[in-house]
Amino acid sequence: MSEYIEGNTQFSVLDLAPIVVGGTPAESFRNTLNLAQHVENWGYNRYWLAEHHNMPFIASSATSVVIGHVAAGTSTIRVGSGGIMLPNHSPLVIAEQFGTLESLFPGRIDLGLGRAPGTDQRTAFALRRGSRSDGHDFPEQLEELRGYFDPSLGTNKTGVRAFPGEGLDIPIWLLGSSGFSAQLAGQLGLPFSFASHFSPNSTMQAIDLYRRTFKPSKVLEKPYVMLGVNVIAAETDEEANLLATSLQQQFLNLIRNHEAPLQPPVENMEELWSDFEKEALKNQLGASIIGSPETVKQKLLSFIAETEADEIMIISQIFDHQKRLRSYEIVSEMMMMKK
Incomplete structure (x- = not known):
């Protein structure tokens, strides 16, 4: 990727595969x-x-x-989880799944990991059944998982080996x-991705903690920070603000x-939310x-200057697919990415 006017920050995509009103998962x-x-053609670095x-x-x-599915339909962009x-x-299952993906698409797979359930507690129970894991043993699970890929770490105590998986160099990110994950990523010398797109008030604190606790490893010599950011770009401020009401309705x-599918834009959010909700x-x-x-x-450059992020992961929850495509294209044009 070519440099943009202020430095070397790279740009990537986080996709939630949104289901819109009247749409289907297949669509x-x-x-x-x-x-x-x-976005591969527009110069984005990875797609999670x-x-x-x-x-x-x-x-x-x-x-x-x-x-x-995405890796099979693209050729150069990195593809991964943001996150698992x-x-x-089971750490073994994830090692086998991502070992399979890396074997199919060598050098293109990322494994981003989180410790939250990614859902409500009732659904978490349905996923985990009798498992006692509630996220508190995440460091131990992470050690086991890393040990399946690299037995020399000595962190896999199960006596079981992952095929495919063992010996493969799959970048592991903590999200x-x-x-919590900021400090753990720093201590282990792993790259760190922070969810600024829904937890903006904790961004600087988490970045600072990660950088202060970072210890060089065979994975990284220095800290590497990627920040998730909601970006909705359009031809005018007015159009972009209209498109953004789908995201606002989702969080509302x-x-x-x-729980509801992604809603179409509305002219006036004031009619939908209370002052407290706003x-x-x-x-x-x-x-x-x-x-x-x-x-x-202007806002992206300001955000990058403030955070000194190495990479920005853009989330664009836009109802209309063509306008979503255009939003990512605008960012590519503004940041002077290779096309």
Whole structure:
């Protein structure tokens, strides 16, 4: 990727494979592959998919399967998880799944890991059944998983080996929205991705903790920070603000515990939310970058300068697929990425 005017920050994509009102998961997966192919041409660095469950507006619950679908339909862009919620799974199963993906698509697979359930507690129980894992043993699960890929670490105490998986060099990232994963990533010398797109008020604290606790490893010599950011770009500020109401409605429904597909834009959010809900959304979505090409460029450069992020992962929950494509294209044009 070519440098943009202020430095070497790279740009990537987080896709939730949104299911829109009146749409189907099949349509979402077609849109996902179409978007991946386009952003590959526009110079984006990696394309990640997120694990969520029991959410009628997100189709990427079987994350590893969708990663394989995207990797098969692209040729150069890195593809991975943003992330796999490790406590929902056996570390061995994840090692085998991602060992399979890396064997099929060598040098292109990332494994981003989180410790949250990616869902509500009832669904977490349905996923985990008798497992006692509630995320508190995430460091131990991580050690076991890493040991399946690299037996020399000595962290796999099971006596079981992962085929495929063993001996493969699959980058492992820790994902977080608080300080826990930031500190763990720093101590282990792993790359760290923070969810600024829904936890903006904790961004600087988490980055600082990661960088202060970072210890060089055979994976990384120095800290590497990627930040998730909601970006909705359009030809004008007015159009972008209109498109952003789909994202706002999504979070409003989450606050109200009302699960629904992604809603079309509305002219006036004031008719939908209370003052309390509006303030709550402002806290959650405060780092969102919404506007015309020049507005987006200015805000992105300011955000990068403030955080000194090595990479920005862009999330664009836009109802209309063509406008979603255009939003990512605008960012590529503004950041002078190779096309």
